[in-house]
Amino acid sequence: MKIEDEIKSTIALDISKKIILNVLYTQNVIIDNFNDILKPYDISGEQYNVLRILRGQKGSPANMFVIQERMLARTSNTTRLVDKLLLKNLVTRNVCPENRRKIEVLITQKGLDVLNELDPKVIEHEEFFSNNLSSQEAEQLNSLLEKYRNK
Amino acid sequence: MKIEDEIKSTIALDISKKIILNVLYTQNVIIDNFNDILKPYDISGEQYNVLRILRGQKGSPANMFVIQERMLARTSNTTRLVDKLLLKNLVTRNVCPENRRKIEVLITQKGLDVLNELDPKVIEHEEFFSNNLSSQEAEQLNSLLEKYRNK
DNA sequence: GTTATTTTTTTGTTAAAACATATAACATTT
DNA sequence: AAATGTTATATGTTTTAACAAAAAAATAAC
Numbered sequence: 001m002k003i004e005d006e007i008k009s010t011i012a013l014d015i016s017k018k019i020i021l022n023v024l025y026t027q028n029v030i031i032d033n034f035n036d037i038l039k040p041y042d043i044s045g046e047q048y049n050v051l052r053i054l055r056g057q058k059g060s061p062a063n064m065f066v067i068q069e070r071m072l073a074r075t076s077n078t079t080r081l082v083d084k085l086l087l088k089n090l091v092t093r094n095v096c097p098e099n100r101r102k103i104e105v106l107i108t109q110k111g112l113d114v115l116n117e118l119d120p121k122v123i124e125h126e127e128f129f130s131n132n133l134s135s136q137e138a139e140q141l142n143s144l145l146e147k148y149r150n151k
Numbered sequence: 152m153k154i155e156d157e158i159k160s161t162i163a164l165d166i167s168k169k170i171i172l173n174v175l176y177t178q179n180v181i182i183d184n185f186n187d188i189l190k191p192y193d194i195s196g197e198q199y200n201v202l203r204i205l206r207g208q209k210g211s212p213a214n215m216f217v218i219q220e221r222m223l224a225r226t227s228n229t230t231r232l233v234d235k236l237l238l239k240n241l242v243t244r245n246v247c248p249e250n251r252r253k254i255e256v257l258i259t260q261k262g263l264d265v266l267n268e269l270d271p272k273v274i275e276h277e278e279f280f281s282n283n284l285s286s287q288e289a290e291q292l293n294s295l296l297e298k299y300r301n302k
Numbered sequence: 303g304t305t306a307t308t309t310t311t312t313t314g315t316t317a318a319a320a321c322a323t324a325t326a327a328c329a330t331t332t
Numbered sequence: 333a334a335a336t337g338t339t340a341t342a343t344g345t346t347t348t349a350a351c352a353a354a355a356a357a358a359t360a361a362c
Contacts, residue, residue, distance in 0.1 A: 002297060008221050010207065015289045016277035020181055021223065022296040027178035028224050029300055030171055044348080056161065064311060070159050072172065073179050077349065079312055101310045101357045126167035132301040138166045141295040145173040146153060148292060149180055150283040195318080215341060228319065230342055235318095252327045252340045 019148070030129065037121050041114060043088070046071070050081055051090060051115055054107035061104035063096065090114060170299070181280065188272050192265055194239070197222070199269070201232055202241060205258035206266055212255035214247065241265060 003022045004013060013021070031045065038048055053070045054062055064078045075081070082105055085091040090111035096102035107115075130138050154173045155164055164172070182196065189199055204221045205213055215229045226232070233256055236242040241262035247253035258266075281289050 001300070003293075007223060015286070015293060016274075016281040018293050019281055019289060019296075020277055022293055023174060023177050023181060024223050026174050026296050026300055030174060046348090065309095072158060072175050075349075076351075080348085099310085099358070103311070123167075126171055129299050129301070130167040130170055132299055133295065135166070137295055137298070138170060140291065141299060142154075142166060142169050142173055144284065144288055144292040144295065145170075145177050147288070148280050148283055149152070149177055150280070197318090216339090226319075227321070231318085250328070250340085254341070 023145075033128070034122075034125055037118070037125055041118065043090075043114070044084075046073075046075070046081055047085055047090075048118070050078075050085060051107060051111050054091060054105060055112060055115055057107075059106075061094075061096075061106045063102040063104060065102075067105065085111070174296075184279070185273075185276055188269070188276055192269065194241075194265070195235075197224075197226070197232055198236055198241075201229075201236060202258060202262050202266055205242060205256060206263060208258075210257075212245075212247075212257045214253045214255060216253075218256065236262070 003009075003018055003025055006025055007021065034045060038045060043051070049071055050067055053067055056070075057066075064082070067082070068074055068078050071078075082091060082093060082103075086093055088110075090108055092106045092108055094104045094106075096104045133141060154160075154169055154176055157176055158172065185196060189196060194202070200222055201218055204218055207221075208217075215233070218233070219225055219229050222229075233242060233244060233254075237244055239261075241259055243257045243259055245255045245257075247255045284292065
């Protein structure tokens with residue numbers, strides 16, 4: 001569906017505006033779908049993202065700075081995000097012995113189990129959208145987004 | 152910059168995942184830039200969006216339902232969004248005489264003035280990104296996003 | 303070796319989002 | 333016209349985000 005119809009626009013929009021609205025709207029659709037997947041597991045999208053980063057560490061701990069720089073949206077509330085995961089026993093948190101300012105965050109087995117259970121659903125979610133495109137179109141969309149941001 | 156570099160990914164990502172991350176990240180970049188424009192005017196992106204919808208009504212009032220269906224992200228808090236605009240005298244709110252359940256929201260002259268002042272900055276913002284693309288590429292990005300959502 | 307500076311994380315406060323529930327007006331049924 | 337149902341908006345409560353500022357540890361300066 002065209003973006004003008006999604007927002008019931010009465011007037012014609014120029015292409016710059018349409019792209020912006022389309023990116024914003026597409027993100028909403030992706031997020032809404034993804035939250036439906038996460039809901040039964042009682043974790044938020046941001047919390048999931050942190051778990052993914054920690055799993056990607058393959059056993060070595062991540063401090064707050066490392067977590068932040070790998071997140072999509074740099075939030076200043078990484079501490080409280082990790083707090084939530086800690087309450088659910090999905091991560092552990094320890095002071096780093098070499099530099100006692102730093103905090104070593106590790107994913108627990110329970111955290112890994114949650115991710116493993118989610119993996120096929122996440123892949124299905126990702127492919128649900130990209131299956132609408134040929135592989136050339138998918139590559140094209142990806143590189144056009146990067147060119148659009150131009151940084 | 153490639154999305155893998157933006158999030159400092161150590162492993163190769165498949166295209167489905169890259170597109171998702173790219174859409175989410177691009178949206179963050181757009182929103183961050185836009186918020187910088189709005190900041191001096193002390194209105195949020197959502198509030199701006201409502202003002203745009205109201206201006207688009209060209210003098211005829213919009214009720215809460217109309218506002219909601221034209222917003223990008225359907226929020227259940229339209230009432231409180233309008234509350235904020237009312238406090239700043241950017242809109243008026245009146246009970247509809249024909250159907251006293253409905254609320255007629257109108258943009259004020261002050262609201263129109265704010266939008267007029269913002270207009271050139273908003274256009275500049277929109278074009279800042281799309282200028283990185285040729286007009287064919289822009290059209291292509293737009294239609295690929297719509298095809299990707301496929302609804 | 304004490305003081306200042308910088309880095310890293312945490313905390314406090316205020317604002318906004320999310321979600322469920324409530325109220326109020328209108329419409330329909332009996 | 334009372335009861336029931338529906339629609340439109342509002343409110344209460346709980347989470348989450350945003351921003352500033354504080355705290356704690358390491359590093360640098362004197």
